[in-house]
Amino acid sequence: MSEENAIEVRHLSKRFGDNLAVADLSFNVHRGEVFGLLGPNGAGKTTTLRMITTLLKPDAGQVKIFGHDTATEGRWARSLFGLTGQYASVDEDISARENLMIFARLNGLSRADAKARTAELLAEFSLEQSADKALKHFSGGMRRRLDLAVSLITRPALIFLDEPTTGLDPRTRTQMWTTIRGLVAQGSTIVLTTQYLEEADQLADRLAVIDHGKLVKLGTPAELKQQVGGTVLTFTVNQASQVKAALRILAQTVAGKVRQSGQQLSVTLSQLTQLTPVLETLKRAQVAVSRLSVTEPSLDDAFMALTVGQN
Numbered sequence: 557m558s559e560e561n562a563i564e565v566r567h568l569s570k571r572f573g574d575n576l577a578v579a580d581l582s583f584n585v586h587r588g589e590v591f592g593l594l595g596p597n598g599a600g601k602t603t604t605l606r607m608i609t610t611l612l613k614p615d616a617g618q619v620k621i622f623g624h625d626t627a628t629e630g631r632w633a634r635s636l637f638g639l640t641g642q643y644a645s646v647d648e649d650i651s652a653r654e655n656l657m658i659f660a661r662l663n664g665l666s667r668a669d670a671k672a673r674t675a676e677l678l679a680e681f682s683l684e685q686s687a688d689k690a691l692k693h694f695s696g697g698m699r700r701r702l703d704l705a706v707s708l709i710t711r712p713a714l715i716f717l718d719e720p721t722t723g724l725d726p727r728t729r730t731q732m733w734t735t736i737r738g739l740v741a742q743g744s745t746i747v748l749t750t751q752y753l754e755e756a757d758q759l760a761d762r763l764a765v766i767d768h769g770k771l772v773k774l775g776t777p778a779e780l781k782q783q784v785g786g787t788v789l790t791f792t793v794n795q796a797s798q799v800k801a802a803l804r805i806l807a808q809t810v811a812g813k814v815r816q817s818g819q820q821l822s823v824t825l826s827q828l829t830q831l832t833p834v835l836e837t838l839k840r841a842q843v844a845v846s847r848l849s850v851t852e853p854s855l856d857d858a859f860m861a862l863t864v865g866q867n
């Protein structure tokens with residue numbers, strides 16, 4: 557076990573009947589990073605998370621959390637992390653404050669400590685105003701914040717978030733991202749599952765893309781994007797009679813494949829430094845262009861290429 561790793565997953569597999577939900581998965585989660593498990597519906601993200609967090613027994617493979625094998629030291633491992641998302645079994649009929657108090661007491665805090673920690677968490681998650689309302693009257697965003705607050709009672713060094721923002725409106729989602737970034741700034745390691753590419757792009761330092769239970773790709777969001785090709789330059793040639801000249805110039809200055817749609821041309825640049833020579837050559841040849849755009853590939857493009865392309 558390397559000191560750098562918060563989690564080591566080795567050859568993890570799980571079968572439900574004929575369905576191989578997780579197939580020989582191996583990866584490391586580094587200390588202090590946000591690690592994203594990204595994949596389409598049914599890819600095996602939740603099953604993977606449930607095995608790592610000891611809620612589900614793997615058919616094969618090994619998980620170590622801060623060096624502790626979860627098969628033989630499950631209790632130890634469980635004391636090291638907080639779990640939220642589809643699992644938080646908070647009580648709908650009682651208030652946020654009462655829920656936090658109960659979980660704090662269950663986690664062994666004294667009455668006074670539980671009270672202090674509850675007050676701290678209510679403040680941290682902007683829940684003070686609604687602290688004494690029953691949870692059934694909470695909005696989705698408030699409910700998620702409470703779920704997260706509950707999982708943080710013991711200040712765990714490792715936090716698992718299963719689809720932390722599913723079903724939240726864009727504003728509340730952004731608030732949740734800010735909260736998650738705050739946790740990272742305090743030194744927590746976070747593993748999250750998400751179906752949202754933007755969320756993965758915004759939050760994750762590294763991503764494991766999973767499809768049909770298999771690891772399709774592991775890397776930073778930037779690395780995944782790079783894999784689907786570089787920056788795309790698109791412009792419109794103002795005069796139809798100059799399209800041929802523009803195509804010639806692109807062929808001479810950029811090696812990438814050129815796509816044409818009427819007077820609109822686009823080309824993939826392997827490096828951004830190719831941009832200036834293209835524009836200068838067009839200018840020198842007096843080929844006037846407009847509606848010029850330079851776009852980076854999105855994580856969407858990478859994800860589609862990695863998952864859909866494989867199947």
Ligand SMILES: Nc1ncnc2c1ncn2[C@@H]1O[C@H](COP(=O)(O)OP(=O)(O)OP(=O)(O)O)[C@@H](O)[C@H]1O
Nearest residue numbers: 572575577595596597598599600601602603604751
């Ligand atoms: N308890 C179970 N019994 C039988 N099959 C299951 C069980 N849990 C998961 N599966 C199956 O295993 C596969 C992976 O499911 P899993 O929930 O891990 O996917 P996921 O990536 O988390 O999907 P989602 O984004 O929809 O939550 C799916 O085909 C699912 O139907």
